[in-house]
Amino acid sequence: MASGHGNIPEEVIESVLARHDIVDTVGKVVHLTKRGKYLWGLCPFHSESTPSFTVTPDRGVFHCFGCGMGGNAIKFRMEIEGLSFPEAVKIMAEESDIPVPEIAGGMQSAHNPELDRLLQAYEWSAKFYHYLLKNTEYGKAAMDYLRSRKFSDHMIDQFQIGYAPDRWDTLLQFLERRNFDLAEMDRGGLLSSRSEGKGYIDRFRGRIIFPIANRAGKVVAFAGRILGEGQPKYLNSPESKLFNKSRILYNLHQSKASIRKTRQIVLFEGYGDVISAWESGVHNGVATMGTSLTENHASMMKALADEAVIAYDGDRAGQAAAMKALSMLEATGLRVKVAVLPGGLDPNEFVAQYGGDRFREQIIESAVSTVKFKLIYLKKNHILLEEDGKIAYVKEALQIIASLHSSTEREVYLKEIASELDLSYDSLKQDCNLLRASMQKNMPEGDNNVKRWNNGRHKKGQVQARALLPAYHAAERSLLSLMFQDSEAAAYVNEHLGEDFNIDDHAAIAAYLYAYYAQGKQPEISRFLSSLQDDRLEKIAASISIMESPPDWTTQLLDDYIREVRKYPVQRMMEKKREEMIQAEKAGDFLRAAQIASEIIALERQ
Structure with missing residues (x-):
């Protein structure tokens, strides 16, 4: 039986959840402090000074009272590392040596045909640009430049470097011949709309192309370096459904095996630096997408490694950027070191000048502590x-x-x-x-x-109290909370209320829960959350799952809640009738007003 998430078998999802404890998973990113049955910390998904983020170990869920984010261990990895559900499951399965059938490998967009088409377009476009670089007159000047920077043919092939000719319609014609929807290609960042609004042109022209892949190794964007003079020096694909630059690290798909093995990650400023370092034997290097390091990047790195080495350029700008980056990385709990490059060189230049062995031994392996780097940085001032x-x-x-x-x-x-x-x-x-x-x-x-x-001293009352919910709303949440804990309670509610919840999201969660139990599954909220196929429902269910509920339920308790749920639409109807009665009286239609009054009395009896 496969789930709705990229056809990944349910037994794989269950094994992943069983072997990835929620406290261990979250604790790699968030400092947690125990208070009662919950663990508390500052939410990594929004800025706060007082902890409102909770982990409930016995239920395997996290929930933030501040921003509403919630879910199980898989959901946490998805949000922290910018992964799709299949990607997160596959990565977590690999980490625990759980075999994953091939069908789960690249199914990140199985539910979205447009994303599938975009992924196909990027894959073919990357191969096309690579072919143009290596086999045509268009790419000759670009090849000469790359060789002057000591890029070997092996490196060019491994990183699938390409070239976009300085023409308006090279890629446009390539995509048109393959019947791609050009409007989709524009939304996906491969083409640009003409300024007058008629037709499209190539986004990348006269640039060396570096394909950017996601964690699964699928090309989702390009970075184009201009050949010769001009601005901007680097042009990235725009943000799209496939590409979020604050959640992607260049070369992570190739370096993740080495990162997991060494528990160390090396952070570079540029794509060329990563590639030169790879050739030098540094296979755990990544770079940000032409932007400064973000908290998302830092959290991703903490989830992968115990130590980070910052290997930014040796000039003043590079060292200033390293000062900023080390603070952000240390804040996540990573051990941080800084590689010190002499003479204002960048890593690519150092390798070209002194060779890969010296770079690996004298720069990366000899990286200094952050305190030492700060003192060196101070000394220069x-x-x-x-x-x-x-x-x-x-x-x-x-x-x-x-x-x-x-x-x-x-x-x-x-x-x-x-x-x-x-x-x-x-x-x-x-x-x-x-x-x-x-x-x-x-x-x-x-x-x-x-x-x-x-940080935050966990004093009583620091987490802001939530607004008091209407009685019917609270009753629906209480019913779902009990149903999460006991399949018999769910069966009773199904028989006496079904999906007649007043709040649509609650009705949807109940429907999923009835189906979940109908398959003979046991009450386990962490696994149930993975069967939901909607982010909003997952957050709401996670929030309900951490409610305090009586350990033992009675049919009388369930009946009381059900009565409260059923009462609400009747009360709404009565309010509507009262408004109609007032309008009838104002209009002088006293017979109609008397009829409505008798309807209200009947509703009150009901």
Whole structure:
């Protein structure tokens, strides 16, 4: 029996959920603190300073009271890493050595024919651009440029680098001949509408093409580097149904095996850097999509690795970007190191100049701690030969060192500065201790001062109370909560209420639940959530599943809730009749008003 999610067999989904504990899955990204039966933390899906994000271990679900996001372990990985359901299941299955039938491999868009057509178009377009680069006169100048940058034919083939000729309709004709809908190709980012609104032109012209693949290895976008002078230097595909640049890391599909094996990920600024590093033996490298690192990227990296090495350009802009990136990565709980490139070189230039072995050994394997990098970065901003520069540098360096929790680490860096600047170690230590005492005194209250991004003292009443629900709404949620826990309760509600819930989403969840139990399945909310085929229903069901419900139900309790649910449409009808009666009285139609009054009395008796 296959589920509605890309034809993945249900036994695979169940095995994945059984082997991926919700606390372990979420805990890799969110700092969780136990309070009662729940674990609490700051939601990774929206910005907040007070924790409203919960994990319920015994039910295998997460739910945020702030933004409403909720679901099981699979849903969490989908949202954090920007994956489709089949992609998430396949990745989680691989991590647990669960065999997945081939049918589940690339089914990310089985429910959406337009996405299938776009994926096909991108795959063929990537092959077309690659052919033009390697086999035509159009690509000769681009090949000469790539070889000047030390790109081997093997690298060009492995990364399927291509070339888009400097013409208006090269790809347009290619897609037209294959009967693709040009409006769809425009929406998907392969073509552009003409400015006057009539017809289409190639989006990429006169550019070296780097295909961008998703986690499953399917091409979903292109990055085009201009050949020669011009702006922008890099042009990315626009955001589309396939491509969200804040949720995709370049080369992740090829590097994920090495990342999982080493538990380390290397972050580069550019596509060329990733490719050069790969040729040098660094097979765990990725890059962002011509944009700065986002919280989504950082969360994805934390879900894959324990350590990140930032290998940005050696110039001032690259080092400033590294300073920003290291703070974001450290905030997720990753161990972070920084590769220091000399002379303002970027990784691609270093490999071309000194070779892959030196790059791997002297740059990546010799990456320094973030504290060391911050001190190096600070040092460049001060003239240490002048007394004022030396004093300013020491003051700023002590701010960094004093914040370290390890006394051994503090000692190492203080001794290094003392030796380097010919200063007294004891004086530096005394100043550092005074500064540290001052910092601790001014430390804001919180339960996670190491990772301020995920902090909040879990005091009673800090999570904002939700608005009181109408009686019928609360009754429907209570019924569903009991039905999640007991198939007999669900059978009773099915017999006496069926799908006559007042709220459409509740009726839909009930219908799914009746079908779920009809297949002989046991009550298990985490697995039931995977049978839902709607994001909104999944969030609502997750929210209901964490409600406090009596452990034992009675038919009287269910009848009370059902009565409340059935009462609501009658009350609505009575309100409508009262309005009609008032209108009839205003119009002087007292006979009609009397008839309506008797209808209201009948409804009240009902």
